[in-house]
């Protein structure tokens with residue numbers, strides 16, 4: 195899996211009505227990479243992730259997974275999503291299920307794991323995010339940071355090849371941001387391939403192996419964080435970063 | 442209260458007449474109550490099921506890459522559902538009862554008034570439940586569905602495992618309401634000869650020409666039935682809304 199291209203996005207365009215939100219997006223994700231996508235609000239970051247996860251449909255362009263075009267055929271999409279997970283800003287834990295059930299529902303229903311195996315997998319990943327003691331809790335009994343850690347564990351239970359994160363810490367109180375970023379940092383160290391939309395510049399700089407800066411629907415810059423954060427080539431990147439540092 | 446009130450062999454006032462009729466025709470009233478309950482319960486439950494099915498059909502989305510057969514099928518289903526809902530919401534139940542009962546009889550199929558009554562109640566309930574189910578589904582945050590889909594669940598799995606269980610909880614008060622309405626609305630079914638409470642009151646009142654008292658008896662029965670069911674539903678709602686504190690799984694407190 196290392197060094198193999200997992201996902202490639204080619205000439206992707208997306209419009210809502212006559213509002214072009216994504217323009218000629220071209221990039222690929224290699225196994226083991228941790229890519230952070232940064233950019234100002236409205237630049238199309240969420241839309242890009244949602245297109246990759248098939249929650250949105252591009253106007254033109256293609257997405258390839260292991261060299262195969264990702265088509266909108268429901269059964270194929272389901273299999274693809276089982277491998278390419280997504281963590282949302284608003285957690286999206288199932289409100290009608292306990293923490294444990296949240297982590298077992300898909301492994302049982304989608305992967306058809308037997309009960310005991312689904313259970314031990316859930317416990318393993320809940321432990322890794324420090325949420326195993328809370329297996330009996332319902333989502334609305336948890337703090338934001340706890341919910342997001344459970345959501346991450348739930349995605350991990352599928353043994354994803356690629357995990358997408360859409361601003362996983364933006365809905366959190368400041369004191370809870372750290373606990374989630376730490377979990378993600380630990381995940382990065384395990385070699386999991388991740389594509390992370392974030393406003394946490396420090397995290398992007400320290401953890402990502404590559405950083406993409408999006409501006410007005412375009413990929414304005416795509417580089418290693420060492421260069422992108424200290425010596426950006428595109429003036430728009432410089433402007434964005436300076437606003438961040440001063441703000 | 443003196444025992445004289447219950448000397449019902451020779452009733453002189455309305456109250457005594459009520460007691461007299463209730464005793465003399467207790468079998469009729471009980472039988473009517475049974476039919477009323479039976480038609481209302483089965484008709485309502487069937488109607489809920491139909492309402493859920495149609496609510497789900499109406500929530501289905503056609504995506505560009507679906508096969509042509511599937512696209513046509515979904516579209517036709519949606520049209521059928523729409524026409525059905527419009528028809529049943531736009532006409533009175535009493536008229537539906539007549540049309541369905543005599544319509545089916547005219548085709549030569551033997552149908553008992555009770556079955557026709559259940560069918561009318563069911564179809565009527567289904568048309569109204571559809572709206573409630575759809576509103577219930579829409580009230581669930583879109584993130585719930587997206588969370589399920591992002592794990593590879595099919596839209597149908599997402600619906601049955603995640604969305605409907607949550608929507609159902611929100612719909613329960615409306616379902617209780619619908620049942621209580623049906624309990625009362627079965628009274629119109631006397632026009633096709635269903636021997637429910639209303640019909641029985643007519644019969645019981647007829648012999649002595651004491652309709653006022655006879656209808657007072659069934660009014661009381663309806664009132665008591667509604668009161669009891671209302672209480673039961675309130676209890677269920679309360680039971681479902683209590684939040685149990687969760688127990689920390691101390692066996693997993695240490696992280697190794």
Ligand SMILES: Nc1ncnc2c1ncn2[C@@H]1O[C@H](COP(=O)(O)OP(=O)(O)OP(=O)(O)O)[C@@H](O)[C@H]1O
Pocket residue numbers: 210213215233234235236237238239240241242361
């Ligand atoms: N469903 C939609 N319908 C119409 N316009 C939309 C829709 N979703 C997003 N947009 C528009 O597309 C643009 C890009 O939105 P997107 O959510 O991708 O931005 P973003 O980079 O994720 O921003 P943020 O940092 O605020 O999350 C915005 O102008 C938004 O208004």
Ligand SMILES: [Mg+2]
Pocket residue numbers: 239240241360361
């Ligand atoms: Mg966004």
